[in-house]
Amino acid sequence: MSEGGPKPSSSVKLVLLGEAAVGKSSLVLRFVNDDFQENKEPTIGAAFLTQKCNLPNRTIKFEIWDTAGQERFASLAPMYYRNAQSALVVYDLTKASSLTKAKHWVAELQRQASPGIVIALVGNKLDLTTQSTGLEGSMGGLSLSAAANSGADGDDDEEEEDARQVTTAEAKGYAEEEGLLFYETSAKTGHNVSEVFTAIANAIPESTLKTRGGPGTGRGGAGGSSGDTFGGTGGVNLSAAGETNKDACAC
Amino acid sequence: MLSLSSLISKASSLIDPNMLPPSLLNQVNGSSNDGQTPGFLFRSNFRLPDSENPLAVIPCELSLPTGEHYFGRLHLSESFLCFSSSAPSSAAGTSSATTSTAGPSSCGFSLPLVAIRRVERLHSRSYLFALAVTTWHNDQKLTLQFNSLRSTCEKFCEALKKNLRSQMSEMKNLRMLVGSCYSEWLVSGGKIREGMKEEPDAGLGMVWRYPGDAKKLRDKSKMRLWAEYLRENGRNITLIRQPTFHKLIRVGLPNRLRGEIWELTSGSLYRRLYNPTLYTDTLTEFSGRHSLSIDEIEKDLNRSLPEYPGFQSEEGIGRLRRVLSAYSWKNPDVGYCQAMNIVVAALLIYMSETQAFFLLSTLCDRLVPGYYSQTMYGTLLDQRVFESLVEKTMPILWEHLVKSDVQLSVVSLPWFLSLFINSMPLVFAFRVLDVFFLEGPKVLFQVGLAILRINGEELLDVTDDGAFISILKNYFLRLDESAHPRSDNEKLRAVTRFQELMVVAFREFSGITEQTILDQRLRHKDSVLSSIESFAKRTTLRNLGPESKRLLTADLGYIYDRFYKVLYERQERLLAIEAEKERINEKKVVSSGRSISEKSINEKGRIGLGPSSQLMDYDYFREFLAGIAKWAIADSPSSLFSPGFEPTFGRKKSILLSPWGDNAEPADHEFMQRLFRRWDTDYRSGLSLQDVVAGLAGIKGKKDIMESISYFFELYDDDGDGKVDREGILRISEALLFITRRGWETPPGIGAQDPKSPEGGKGNTDPFLGSVSGFIRRCFEYADPDQEGKQEEIATGVEGMDELVDLLDLASDDDDDEDDDDEESVKSPVNEKGPANDISSGKGKEKPDLAINTGNRRPSAMSANAALDPANPLHITLPTFRMIVLADEVLEYFFESGFAESIVLSTDVPRTPGGRSISGPSAFGNFGNGNIAGAKGLRGVLDNIVNDGMRVAQEVRRRMDEAQKEMERNAVPGKYKDDDEEEGDAKSIMEQDRDLLKGAEAAVVDEAAKLAKPDPAAADEDEGSGSTSDHRGENLLTISPSKANAEPMTPGGISPRVEFDIKTPRDF
């Protein structure tokens, strides 16, 4: 936007993780293109996108890795969260099991990803829960999903069933315990989407930021380990960079 | 469902090959060793089903009705006659198995024997033997002139005759298959033929249009060329592959024939031929059933090529649902993997559901093995292979990528996983698929490498993943543009970037062969699997649930390893036994081996290949326990062979055929059954790793003796009412003796070390017997009477009592042979009150001892003890139980640590220093052997309990079945008629059609044909045989990729997209 300002700009690698169809790609699509697609194709392997985020004193360029959610793709994940400085772990507010999966991802990241990674826990599809339908005036009413419609067809609104399966308190409590950022979003209405990314941008410690340019930009804060893990084995190496770091430190 | 061939191959490593009949031997040799065997290569070269084996081969000259002659080899398998012209390369003639039939220059066929109408012996002077073969499409007659010793020829003919006869029964299948082939319709000029009711289903495209502009794709011209080819060279099952066939495919298949040619070139047609009803049967069988895969499929149905109109309709969605579900049922190991939805959706545009089903299974088994498996090891493996090929062929680019820390597989993985369907515009992806099905997986590598080579210069400027990806995305978007927009040569300007890609792929990278890929896969397989396994282990261990936190990480790792070791080893063992049984029963292995799924010997038995979803049933559990607790090992092995398995007379009994392999046979004790049920928290009659971990945590993780006592008590509190009845008490005693029968650690100063104990000094006695005896006595002493007794309970109680008494008797009586010392020591603790027993109240003393060592005294003893009177039902509660245990220091020690220590995990030191251990079966050795306990009424009681569990499971299943809903089948909407159908006779070729075959892509085929050094014997047929490899034919467009790269590649505007482009990457 403001080309004039000599604001420092730096790139941040962000990875999205979470169960299949919770709306990872939709969140990214909303953030990057401010768009939403009803039938988004499953992500195969991973997708890569970028988007800038303007903060008062600096610009963050997000390099976003959107991963595939199906369980069996999990073994590919280390390839994508390697050197990530931030992660969005997404679950579906209307599906309790997706929070369990999210917790697994959080544990995996905390153990295997770069130390100091900023993790945000995001409960998506807020528009499907009852509290939100009234709030999101402009867009929420236009295209209610089938589930919400059938609920509304019932005679008394009292009995309208809330699709929500994960309470805010439960997820929030967990997020606090683990020291995660926490948001409930709707990729469909756009509610809270840019807020998540801004919060992450703000939470990235200045020290780990590198200004743009020069090779190794995408490498993030985990300095020192770069060549070793990549080396001959290339991208199919499943052990995350963080692991090597830890091992190295232990000696 | 297990494929028979996999059974056989598993057995192969275990069975002495000399003992097998030759036919079976072929099976064995044919499918082991990572697919490098002649059998595997034979099937893979001729695209044959797994049941086929190379039975005979003979050098031969093939003369076609069209006048061509080819020298090569004729192969016979169980139900196929195959021919491939001699491998033009250096090794020609030496190794038949590596002859590639897919090579563009070759000629070949895979003729199902059932498609042969007649074979005549011709009289020929120059050759000993010549046969004329009339095929199903009887307008063609093939002549086969054998070139071998007379006896060899005769032998071959005999075998052929025999196999021909055995194939007669398949005739019905043949008719059905032919009737469903579009080629029949095409050749007949659109008239209804024998066995054909209407225009065969050529996919959703018939209704919702095929992607791309048919006119621009010159679909009509292609159809006419194909009609001609199919008339002259046979079609579907009788088709003969001549070099023109390859050319026709290289220029892109016509829409309506595409599905069938894919089927034919991949070999899935043959699977369909022999399993005509498999698809519909599967759908019927599993109709309405639920599974994880079904849920996952359901989630993605609306997310598969959503922009293609066919998949916005219920019909299209329904077809996709049915094909994916049927496959997930047929191959539950794979189930459903995202990306399959996109691949199948693409297939369904060109073929029927049934065709897509078989093509999908061919894909998963043969073309992209392991891509969609649970661990996706095939995907990872091929990425590793791809990386190493890039390193080899483009070292500078590779080095640059490594230096800039760009991960190649981040871009290339989706190419392979979705066969480029998700990366390129659809029309182009289908062109790649055309060649892929013809030539195999190497095509994916060739195209992938070509993409990198063409974009090489730009990629060298890239310093991060993002830029890397965006260059390639842009490249894919502009595949339809001219590759040389600024060229003066009009012909050159007309070449699109896609055509350039194909030429680079198949010319520059012609050195990448099927063998290259096989070798590379083999080279990297182990390291890829190992990294998958360590990842899987790490994640699994972390997510085992809160119970697992009570165990040490090292122990968890140990349990994990043991769990899978037992699972895989036992699976393999059972398969081997199955196979051996099969052999002994002399079932006809060869002809019954038709299964749609191919699993070679190495495709199982490693977590990396797919974690077994199988649960540990009771037998697995026994084996598992026997590995970590010595009390779980049987004292005297039962019969070596599993029930129902009769070893052949005179055959050496092989230890391999024991269901326990080399491991000690586990015991089968009531206590183990109870443990199993307790751990089986979900009543699945099987334990998951999580169950086992939680179960072990329940024993090993108890830090408190109270917890440990409760745990034991609860094992016997069947109805959870906090009471254990008379029978339970006896069973607890039994279990205590069972667990300690091989001795256990007692610290010095406990039990037998007591100076008052008469046999204290001997050191070979079991202090436990005394304690248990005391335990029983006190239990009955302190037991509370039941309010209301049930008759049945009383009955079993008595039986149980009798048995225990018998057992204790037996323990002493049985050892008559042994020296008296032993007998003494066994009896005495029962008769003599140990010092520990004195702790009990005086009441106990007044009562007679439990006189259970002689049968005679029993009745009187029982009547004397009210507690033993079956007419007075009684029970103990947990507090009572606790008190009794704590009253005996031996028992106390047992619950404190002995029990937990009897199970040895990785961190446990096997022997506590200073501890006393009694090793070897004690006098009570037989006690632990389930045979005794199981002989009488107790077993009946147990069986009832087990049966109850099974009834519950059955009931649940029944209810689930009732909740089924019928699959919807919508009527096929009206068919779409192509707008631009030219009114042309499919039979006559227009001249302008021909020039299609002169294009650059087709020319690659010509070139390959020329490069191929013709067989000397056939040299006179090829006028161009003198041409050297670097002389390229005049009709070839000389596109050297390096030159292409040197030209500026950016044309001005983007030409309007006419193609039906669904998969445009839109993020950039």
Ligand SMILES: Nc1nc2c(ncn2[C@@H]2O[C@H](COP(=O)(O)OP(=O)(O)OP(=O)(O)O)[C@@H](O)[C@H]2O)c(=O)[nH]1
């Ligand atoms: N109602 C509603 N639907 C959503 C929302 N976000 C995503 N969806 C829908 O959920 C489905 C899955 O969305 P995706 O963004 O593809 O999910 P994903 O997590 O990327 O899935 P995978 O790539 O398979 O891992 C799509 O049909 C979306 O339209 C949301 O906020 N509200």
Ligand SMILES: [Mg+2]
């Ligand atoms: Mg996605």
